[in-house]
Amino acid sequence: xxxxxxxxxxxxxxxxxxxxxxxxxxxxxxxxxxxxxxxxxxxxxxxxxxxxxxxxxxxxxxxxxxxxxxxxxxxxxxxxxxxxxxxxxxxxxxxxxxxxxxxxxxxxxxxxxxxxxxxxxxxxxxxxxxxxxxxxxxxxxxxxxxxxxxxxxxxxxxxxxxxxxxxxxxxxxxxxxxxxxxxxxxxxxxxxxxxxxxxxxxxxxxxxxxxxxxxxxxxxxxxxxxxxxxxxxxxxxxxxxxxxxxxxxxxxxxxxxxxxxxxxxxxxxxxxxxxxxxx
Amino acid sequence: xxxxxxxxxxxxxxxxxxxxxxxxxxxxxxxxxxxxxxxxxxxxxxxxxxxxxxxxxxxxxxxxxxxxxxxxxxxxxxxxxxxxxxxxxxxxxxxxxxxxxxxxxxxxxxxxxxxxxxxxxxxxxxxxxxxxxxxxxxxxxxxxxxxxxxxxxxxxxxxxxxxxxxxxxxxxxxxxxxxxxxxxxxxxx
Numbered sequence: 001x002x003x004x005x006x007x008x009x010x011x012x013x014x015x016x017x018x019x020x021x022x023x024x025x026x027x028x029x030x031x032x033x034x035x036x037x038x039x040x041x042x043x044x045x046x047x048x049x050x051x052x053x054x055x056x057x058x059x060x061x062x063x064x065x066x067x068x069x070x071x072x073x074x075x076x077x078x079x080x081x082x083x084x085x086x087x088x089x090x091x092x093x094x095x096x097x098x099x100x101x102x103x104x105x106x107x108x109x110x111x112x113x114x115x116x117x118x119x120x121x122x123x124x125x126x127x128x129x130x131x132x133x134x135x136x137x138x139x140x141x142x143x144x145x146x147x148x149x150x151x152x153x154x155x156x157x158x159x160x161x162x163x164x165x166x167x168x169x170x171x172x173x174x175x176x177x178x179x180x181x182x183x184x185x186x187x188x189x190x191x192x193x194x195x196x197x198x199x200x201x202x203x204x205x206x207x208x209x210x211x212x213x214x215x216x217x218x219x220x221x222x223x224x225x226x227x228x229x230x231x232x233x234x235x236x237x238x239x240x241x242x243x244x245x246x247x248x249x250x251x252x253x254x255x256x257x258x259x260x261x262x263x264x265x266x267x268x269x270x271x272x273x274x275x276x277x278x279x
Numbered sequence: 280x281x282x283x284x285x286x287x288x289x290x291x292x293x294x295x296x297x298x299x300x301x302x303x304x305x306x307x308x309x310x311x312x313x314x315x316x317x318x319x320x321x322x323x324x325x326x327x328x329x330x331x332x333x334x335x336x337x338x339x340x341x342x343x344x345x346x347x348x349x350x351x352x353x354x355x356x357x358x359x360x361x362x363x364x365x366x367x368x369x370x371x372x373x374x375x376x377x378x379x380x381x382x383x384x385x386x387x388x389x390x391x392x393x394x395x396x397x398x399x400x401x402x403x404x405x406x407x408x409x410x411x412x413x414x415x416x417x418x419x420x421x422x423x424x425x426x427x428x429x430x431x432x433x434x435x436x437x438x439x440x441x442x443x444x445x446x447x448x449x450x451x452x453x454x455x456x457x458x459x460x461x462x463x464x465x466x467x468x
Binding site for chain 2 (some may be wrong): 022053061069071081083
């Protein structure tokens with residue numbers, strides 16, 4: 001749509017015509033105005049066409065409900081301010097990919113629609129993360145750091161950072177939307193690693209909180225299916241501050257057997273075995 | 280001159296005259312764009328989705344996508360405002376469709392407000408966007424008269440704006456909405 005600007009220099013007659021049309025559409029003409037308007041309509045058949053056209057709009061408005069005037073919160077302003085900084089890293093996902101967690105969300109705002117926004121990301125996430133690799137063969141991983149849905153927690157920045165979302169969904173492993181804790185083993189001494197999984201209709205989300213991995217080193221997260229297939233979930237950089245990540249893999253939770261965090265050379269840093277989903 | 284589908288943000292000035300690319304073609308000034316258009320963008324999402332948290336996510340997502348696509352923005356083809364709304368339209372539509380597909384169980388106090396019943400949900404999104412893109416004055420007038428059902432006299436008494444001015448604002452607002460909805464239909468085709 002092109003932003004519209006009314007005609008410049010419309011004469012008084014045009015202005016009166018427009019005024020009366022608006023009044024007629026709201027059934028707001030006085031008796032004398034009604035007479036005046038009828039005379040105008042008789043002289044200018046385009047008025048009836050305009051009434052019909054704008055009447056459709058009025059009809060749409062009548063079923064719209066209410067309009068809420070809103071002002072952006074300071075917190076939203078902070079989140080948007082962070083966009084230019086967080087998204088500075090080279091992007092290998094294209095421009096149509098939602099940053100589900102690349103930039104901070106507001107952890108304090110109740111998510112009225114539950115997982116709606118997460119589900120909404122499916123449309124775009126799919127093609128980018130669905131490149132499941134067959135077999136267990138390791139390869140040096142091309143670290144697409146931009147693909148990491150991660151943020152490092154800096155001093156004073158905690159309120160902005162991606163954290164496991166509040167959830168109201170509970171249930172056994174595989175319950176859609178429920179946060180399921182998983183235990184990672186094998187991580188080097190000094191590495192603090194906390195992980196959760198969230199089952200979605202479109203795949204499996206891994207929620208990580210990591211501290212102690214070498215700053216600047218790249219790591220990938222791979223979700224492994226019960227049949228041994230590997231599903232790339234994303235990558236992140238070690239940081240000298242705690243890193244919170246959310247990464248998504250195009251494999252249903254019921255098909256997941258483990259989650260692995262790997263160094264750039266492909267070696268496992270930590271592995272979490274995942275219990276099967278009860279059928 | 281009155282900009283009907285114009286800049287409704289809180290910052291005065293002529294956005295169209297100021298390049299959004301403060302750092303050249305690759306430099307979207309996110310902060311300035313948000314200050315100028317964030318309120319309208321949020322208004323669109325909130326009134327389309329009736330979910331404040333989700334709407335804020337949509338606005339954030341819009342700026343993320345804009346930032347990533349900043350090299351493709353061409354000021355000769357349209358304003359940054361038009362560009363941001365086009366991005367947000369896709370974001371909101373994705374969210375809307377996903378929410379429609381996936382019912383979620385949430386406590387009653389977290390349940391989003393029901394969306395008004397309309398024949399075509401896309402029409403509602405189009406109307407929400409159109410209203411959001413109106414200037415504050417024009418939107419206020421059309422909302423008061425056609426959503427709240429006030430008479431022009433009542434609105435005039437409430438706002439101090441003459442009836443004739445209110446009517447003219449509503450007329451141009453309706454025209455702009457008509458054009459917006461027509462453009463959307465053309466795009467959808």
